[in-house]
Amino acid sequence: MPGSIGLFLIMLDHVHSNVLIFLLCSVGLIVLPHAWNLSNLIIGFFYILWLWRLLGVYRKTVLPNRLILFLATLAGIALLYSQHQGLLGLDAGTHIIITALGLKLLEIRSERDLYLVVYLAFVVAATLFLYQQSIGLAIYIVFVCVSLLATLIILNGRVTATIALKIAGLLLLQALPVATILFLLFPRIEAPRWEFLQDKHKAKTGLSEIFEPGSISDLGLSDELVFRAKFTGAVPPPAHRYWRGPVYTYTNGKLWLPSTQKVKVLPQDYLSVSGAAYQYTVLMEPQDKEWVFALELPVGIRPPLRLTGDYQLMNDGNTHIRNEYVLRSYPTFNTGTLDNAEFKENTQLPAKVSPKITELVTRLQGVETSPEALIRQILTHFRTEAFYYTLRPPLMEQDPIETFLLKTRAGFCGHYATAFVYLMRVAGFPARVVSGYQGGEYNKVGNFLEIRQADAHAWAEVWLSDKGWTRVDPTAAIAPERIEQGVNIDLQIASGLVNFSRINLGQSGMVNFYQQFRQVWQSVDYQWQRWVINYTNEQQADLLAALGMFDIQTMLRALFILITLLTLGLFIWLTRQPRQTKDAALIWYEKFCAKLAKLGLIKAPAETATAFADRVSKRYPTLNVAVHQITVLFLKIRYGKDIDPNELKLLAQRVKTLNINQLLKKHSL
Amino acid sequence: MFTQPIRNLKERLQLSRFFKGEKPTKGPIELNHRRIFIIPTLSGLGFGVLLLTLLLIAFVYNNNLAYLLCFFLASIFVVTILHTFRGLAGLKVQVGPHKPIFAGELAAIPVIIENPYHYPRLHLQIQLDQIETCTIEASCQQQIIIHTKILQRGLHELDTLRLINTFPLGLFRAWSPLRFDTPIMVYPKPAKQLIPFPDTDSDGLQSGAHQKRGGEDFSGLHEYQPGDAPKHIHWKAFAKGQGLLTKHYSTQLASEIYLHFATTPGHNLEERLSQLCRWVIDAEASGIRYGFNIPGLNLPPSFGTLHRSRCLEALACF
Known part of the structure; x- marks a missing residue:
């Protein structure tokens, strides 16, 4: 019916242009965070349409007619086509929704269109979460959702924006209990991974399968979170915080690669451990690799986790999501013997060793032939000669190890570790490079360690006949602060230079306000990640088992019962009868009359309260004061202007304490 | 009750x-x-579709915040039922x-x-x-x-x-x-045509009313009595505080008509009723006493709001 649509437009333009303005603001805000996720072209196109519609609120003539709208739609389709993304996949889907939303804005003709726009905006909100799941974004979206709901409230209640926002906020609060129950108890079924709906994972920064000495320095400038570890008992001192990652055995002189040997099945007693164990939970951020970073060395591994032959922890399950692992590690261990193949693999050298290196090794080794002596000598060499620890070493294209050892003498942990391993191998001792993370910032508030990309580290491992594989960290010789204090990530990123944390973690008083705030925030974030983002079907099963619910039927029953109860409770609360103070006063007065009725004094319907009080006083002069007090108070509350709740209490008390027992005896006599 | x-x-x-x-x-x-x-309204059903869409998105991408958004909106959906009822x-x-x-x-x-x-x-x-x-x-x-x-x-x-x-x-x-x-009492629609009042000397009425109608000779003031036509009230006197007085005209006595259903012109029942309705209104307005006779009801000539409503109601329900 064109007539009614026209009528509605008039209504929209004149009476409820504020509905439109409100809606447009909310929609503009909901798309805004996508500016960081999506193609600028699409976002730009959307905001042009958005501005166009906003102008149209004030100046109706600028709104497009059908032809122009059709052309705009074509332009949108062309733009989508230019992105070469097809129809499926996260980016493609989001692009389509946003373009459709923009075009729909220009075509708001009826109330139903307004609803459609609001619903599309909610879908956009959901797509935002597929890109980012931070608390900040969640709070932002809550606010925008409130304003979207407020749009509907203005439309249906003809109220002002402030009142609508208030009502929307109230609705949200009232929805909170049921939403929480749904979140906790709604069955989570792990969805099959439909590859066509997922975008190819964007390359993430982090350690890689192929190790180059310089590769770790790139990570030194990234504060991206890798994982968090929460300890149930003691937190290891910094010198024990070696989080083991990939191990590199083969080298061509420049690159280092993991062992190509078939995965060695570790025997049940692959380790002989001693000392106290660390108990902890690792919350890994999503990653491309199957690696799990555990303290050296973890024991008691259960599927889907598995330990490789070189003691690296792997997850055979899905690592593209946040995972939580409960682990136990012993810092003191003995890995036992090496077989021939392993021995050969770990003494492999790329080509003929240059005489200068052989000479260096011979010189360092001296007369002592034990590997321990050589380790000591090499570390002393690093410490006493003019070696530098730097994030940005000079380029070493040809024979990097030799250049580093003899010429440039400036490098990052990767350079020292590879050089060290190389020298050990030249002397004929099995050695390899281990990469991973070292250190981590301790969060006092949440009692967990937070490990970021900048904590990436490389160290060496030497096989000793009596101890098995033994960790040797050459960085500890050249830059002991790196190990003892950890990396000061902020300063390192800001300056681009190596920076270590100044604060000693033992002295809590030194933590300044900023750091304290940061720790609180990170602690909140940790809980958020753990309980909201990472609440999977396993966590759900754990929680329900703790509550005594073991199967899905019980869970669903509990879900329905709880929702019904909560809804019923809310319903009763919402439609409760207002307790009027005036009526409460009347109730107490009636009780007062009932008391006096026992004495044979019955208030006549036409008698005023004061007249009744006078009559009572005449009959029982002892009651004079009390009866008049009650009467005056009652009249004041019932007919007075402002009601003081204390007066009501006083009235109640006086009626209760009105003592007629003595008189009652006389009366009955 | x-x-x-x-x-x-x-x-x-x-x-x-x-x-x-x-x-x-x-x-x-x-x-x-x-x-x-x-x-639920149509928009409410649309909201249901929205909820399913969000649930699907959350399920496919296994995204807890999308689940949370969906559950929040679902919960608001339930709360809205209560509020709408409320x-x-x-x-x-x-x-x-x-x-x-x-x-x-x-x-x-x-x-x-x-x-x-x-x-x-x-x-x-x-x-x-x-x-x-x-x-x-x-x-x-x-x-x-x-x-x-x-x-x-x-x-x-x-x-x-x-x-x-x-x-x-x-x-x-x-x-x-x-x-x-x-x-609701709905009287017939008054006829538009102006047909003079009928002559009333029929059906053996003992009104002795053969006087000419229409004369306007003022005969004096009387105390107001309920039923007197408002247009005959001496408002100026009332404004002076002399109480309600009614002006009487000599012709007033003479102007007594009888409205008969049987003699009312009209092609059908409705037209007749319309005509009667028109006469009742006009008679009342010009202060003429009118009797009213339709099958089932016979009212002697009278005057005033009550009389008028009785007549009109009779017409309405005829």
Whole structure:
């Protein structure tokens, strides 16, 4: 019916242009965070349409007619086509929704269109979460959702924006209990991974399968979170915080690669451990690799986790999501013997060793032939000669190890570790490079360690006949602060230079306000990640088992019962009868009359309260004061202007304490 | 007197309750859960589709925040049911006295709605023919005039009155069909043609009225008596504080007519009734005493509002 649509437009333009303005603001805000996720072209196109519609609120003539709208739609389709993304996949889907939303804005003709726009905006909100799941974004979206709901409230209640926002906020609060129950108890079924709906994972920064000495320095400038570890008992001192990652055995002189040997099945007693164990939970951020970073060395591994032959922890399950692992590690261990193949693999050298290196090794080794002596000598060499620890070493294209050892003498942990391993191998001792993370910032508030990309580290491992594989960290010789204090990530990123944390973690008083705030925030974030983002079907099963619910039927029953109860409770609360103070006063007065009725004094319907009080006083002069007090108070509350709740209490008390027992005896006599 | 209890299940499940409401009553009706019905609107169904879409997104991408958003909106959906119901619950509705109308006119029916609760009722809709909207503040009473057009003469039962609420989100529509036992009297539509009053010396009337009609000789002032034509009241004297006096004209005695259904011109019943209606109005307006005779009712010549309504009601219900 064109007539009614026209009528509605008039209504929209004149009476409820504020509905439109409100809606447009909310929609503009909901798309805004996508500016960081999506193609600028699409976002730009959307905001042009958005501005166009906003102008149209004030100046109706600028709104497009059908032809122009059709052309705009074509332009949108062309733009989508230019992105070469097809129809499926996260980016493609989001692009389509946003373009459709923009075009729909220009075509708001009826109330139903307004609803459609609001619903599309909610879908956009959901797509935002597929890109980012931070608390900040969640709070932002809550606010925008409130304003979207407020749009509907203005439309249906003809109220002002402030009142609508208030009502929307109230609705949200009232929805909170049921939403929480749904979140906790709604069955989570792990969805099959439909590859066509997922975008190819964007390359993430982090350690890689192929190790180059310089590769770790790139990570030194990234504060991206890798994982968090929460300890149930003691937190290891910094010198024990070696989080083991990939191990590199083969080298061509420049690159280092993991062992190509078939995965060695570790025997049940692959380790002989001693000392106290660390108990902890690792919350890994999503990653491309199957690696799990555990303290050296973890024991008691259960599927889907598995330990490789070189003691690296792997997850055979899905690592593209946040995972939580409960682990136990012993810092003191003995890995036992090496077989021939392993021995050969770990003494492999790329080509003929240059005489200068052989000479260096011979010189360092001296007369002592034990590997321990050589380790000591090499570390002393690093410490006493003019070696530098730097994030940005000079380029070493040809024979990097030799250049580093003899010429440039400036490098990052990767350079020292590879050089060290190389020298050990030249002397004929099995050695390899281990990469991973070292250190981590301790969060006092949440009692967990937070490990970021900048904590990436490389160290060496030497096989000793009596101890098995033994960790040797050459960085500890050249830059002991790196190990003892950890990396000061902020300063390192800001300056681009190596920076270590100044604060000693033992002295809590030194933590300044900023750091304290940061720790609180990170602690909140940790809980958020753990309980909201990472609440999977396993966590759900754990929680329900703790509550005594073991199967899905019980869970669903509990879900329905709880929702019904909560809804019923809310319903009763919402439609409760207002307790009027005036009526409460009347109730107490009636009780007062009932008391006096026992004495044979019955208030006549036409008698005023004061007249009744006078009559009572005449009959029982002892009651004079009390009866008049009650009467005056009652009249004041019932007919007075402002009601003081204390007066009501006083009235109640006086009626209760009105003592007629003595008189009652006389009366009955 | 409030709602009559519904006695048995059969009555309770009657479909007509949803549309027409319960049996008509006179007194104020308090809206309770028996009187209020609620269904999702089209937008509400759309919201359901939105929820399913969000659930699908959350499921496919296994995203907890998307789940949370979906659950929040689902929860708001449930809470909205309560709020929509609450928009009507506890209201006391009453239909005020309304004047009779002539067929084809708009009847103005005052609906008095009392909100005894501590929260306002925003954008309440009252539907009879058209929809009127109003907002009733907390602990307030408000009168809303709704109009309905009635073309047929007679004593009409008031159509089912609907109170509708879609606040807060428009996802649900709560409505309460109410029937009130306050019929509307609709007089016939007065004829447009001006036909002179009929001569009245027939049917053996002993009125002795053979005097000429139409003379306007002023004969004096008398004390006002109920039934005197307002146009004959001596308003100037009243304004001076001399009390209500009525001017009397010598012709007034002579002007007594008799309106007979049988002698009224007209092609059919309705036309005759219309003509009679017109005469009654005109006679009353010009202060002529008129007798009224239609089958079933015979009123001696008289004058005044009461007489007039008796005649017109007789015409309406004929």
